[in-house]
Amino acid sequence: MSESNFFSTPKDSGFTFPAEWYPHRATWLTFPHNEASWQGDRLAKMRPQYLNFIKAISEGENVGIIANDEQLKSFIIAELEKINVDLNKIEFIIKPTNDAWCRDHGPAFLINPETKEKMIVDWGHNAWGGKYPPYDDDNRTPRAVAQYLGLPVVSPGIIMEGGSVDFNGAGTLLTSKSCLLNKNRNPHLSQAVIEEFLYSFYGVEQVLWVEDGIVGDDTDGHIDDTTRFVNEDTIVACVESDRNDENYDVLNTNLNMLKDMRLPNGKQLNIIELPMPKAVVIDGFRTPGSYANFLICNAGVIVPVFNNPNDTVAIDLLGQAFPGRKIIPLEATEIIWGQGSFHCLSQQEPLV
Template sequence: MITSRRQPAEWAPHDSVWIGWPSAADLWEDNLGPARAEVDDFVRGILFPGGDGSDIRGEKVNLVYRGGEARSAAEIMRGRLPDPSLLTLFEAPLGDIWLRDTGPVFAKSETGELVASAFRFNGWGGKYQLPSDDEIADKIAGHANVRLRRFDDFIGEGGAMEVDGEGTLITTRQCLLNKNRNPNMNEKDVEAVLKSALGIEKTIWLNEGLIGDHTDGHVDNIARFVAPGKVMCMRPTGDDDPNAEIFSDIEKTLKSATDAQGRKLEVVMVPSPGRIEIDDAPVAASHMNFYIANHSVVVPVYGVLSGDSAPGIEAIETLKSVIDRQYFVAVDSSHILSGGGSFHCISQQQPRM
C-alpha cells in the first residue's frame, strides 16, 4: 500500500548523513588528495563542530566509497578522528561522490515511517553518465532498511529540489523542464511527481541557475530555505560577477512568492563568492551549498581560488543570524568545486525517526 510522504526540512533532526568519498583517480586526477582533505574537514565540521576537543558529537556519518585504494585512504582519515566509531565506511557502486543527486531522498510517511524516493538519473542531462550511478539509491536505501519508491518516469536530482518541510519546494525551469531531462512534461506534470515523491503542495519556480553549472541550474546553489517562511539567496560580488542578472531575477521571484502555508517569503541576501574561474571559465562557486547538520552548519568557501575571504565571512555571519545552530564552520571547497559541486552536493541527510 502506497501512503503519502513528505521530505523534512534539512534543519529537522538527523539520524545520520551519507557522504560521498572521492574514489575515482581517473576523474579527480591531481585534485584527488586535496578533495579528500576537504571532505575530511567537512566530516569533522559535522562530527566535531566545536573542534576535536569538544564534547559535542554530531550526527553519525556514513562515508560511501568504491574500491580498495579509496577504502584505505578513508580508513586513514577515520583513524585520525577523536572518535572513529562515529564514522561508518560503506562500499557501494559509486560512480562519483554526488549523492545529493544519485542517492535516495529520505522522507517520512503519514504514519511516521522513514521511507525514501528516487528519480531516474541520466548524468545531468547526459553530460556525465557513469557506471552504477543508477544503482546507488537502491543500495543506500537497502542498507538504511527503508522502503524505496522509484519514480523512473521522471528525471531529476536532489540538488534540484529545495524544501521547507511544510509542503513548499523551490526549483528551476532550466533543470526540471530541460529538454535533456523531461522534454514531454510541463510545470503541472512535474508538480504532480513532486507531490507524490516529496509531499509538495506548492512549487516556486525560478528560471535559471548559475553560469558554468553543468547541472543546468540546481537550486541548492542559488536559493535555500533557512527557516519556515525564510529563504536565502545571493547578491553579486564585484563588478564582474557573471551571475548578476540571474541573482536579480531570483531575488525578484522569491520576494513575490508565498509558501504552501500562504506566508509571504522573507528573503535574506548574502554575497556571492564573486567571479571564480577554472581554466579561464566561470564556475558555479556558491555559498548556498552549505549543509545544515544537527549541531552545525558547514559552509563552503573558496579561498584557494578567489583569494578573497570577505564574502565568505559575511555569508557565515548572516547565516548565524537566521539558522538555529551552535556552530558555523567554514571549509574551503575549491578542489571539490573542480568536480562541479560542493558539500551539499555530496551529502544526503537521513532524518531521525
C-alpha cells in the same frame, strides 16, 4: 529492503521530505575516487578538504560512506584515523560508484511524522542530462542504501536530482525552470506533470519556480547554489552586486521572482540577500562557487568558503539566518574545482 506496497503515492500514505534542519540520524556521502571529476593531482588535493567535511558532520551524527571497493574503504579508515575521527560514527556500504555527488544520485529519505516510519525514493539519475557517462553504478545507489537500512523503496520512474530542489518542511518546494524543465531530463513531461510528481513523491503542497542558476554550474541551474530555505518562511537568496558580472542578471531575475512569491498561507517570503563570492576562478575556469551550497547538519551549518573577500560577510549573514546554530566555515577551494560543494556531496537521513 522491499518495493513499497503503497496502494497510492508516498504523499497519500502520509510521507513527506523533511526540511534539512530536521534532526539527522546520518548524512550519506559517496567517496570521490574518479579522476574525471578532479583530474590529475586535484583528487589528492581535494581529499583533505573532503575529510575535514566528514569530520565536521561526524561531530553531531553518523556519516554513511559509500565506498567503491574494500581497498578504498581501507584508505578512508586510515585517513580518518589520522585526523582523529571517531570511527564509531562512520558506516560503510561497499558498492561500485561513478562520481561523488550523492545529493543527486543518492537516496531521498521521506518520513511519516505520525507513524515514525521512513522510506526511500529512488529517483532516476542520468548525470545531469547525460553529460558524464557512465552513471549506471550511481543510479543504483538509492536501492543499495535502502537494502542496507532495511527500508521500503519506491521508484517514480523519472529523472530527479536532489540539488535541484529545496524544502521548508511545511509543504513548500523550491526549484528552477532551467533544470527541471530542461529537455535533457524528462523531455516527455510538461511542467504540470513534473509538479504532480513532486507533490506525490516528495509529499509537498506547493512548488515555487525560479528561473536559472549561476555561471559554472554544469547541472543546468540547481537551486542549492542560489536559493535555500533557512526556516519555514525565510530564504537566503544569492545576489551579485557587480552589474558587469555574468551572474548579475540571472540572480536579479530570481530575486524579483522570489519577492512575488507567496506561501500557501498567503505570507510573503522573508528574504535574506546573500552575496556571491568574488568570482572563484581556478586555472582560468569560473567555478560555481556559492555560499548557498551549505549543509545543515546536527553539528551546525557547514559553509563552503574560498579564501575570498566575501567569506566573512557570508558567514556573518548565515549566522544571523541560523540563530542558535553553529556556523562551521570549511575551505572548499579544491572541492569547487569539481563544480560542486558540500551540499552537492551529501544527502541527509532524518532521525525518526
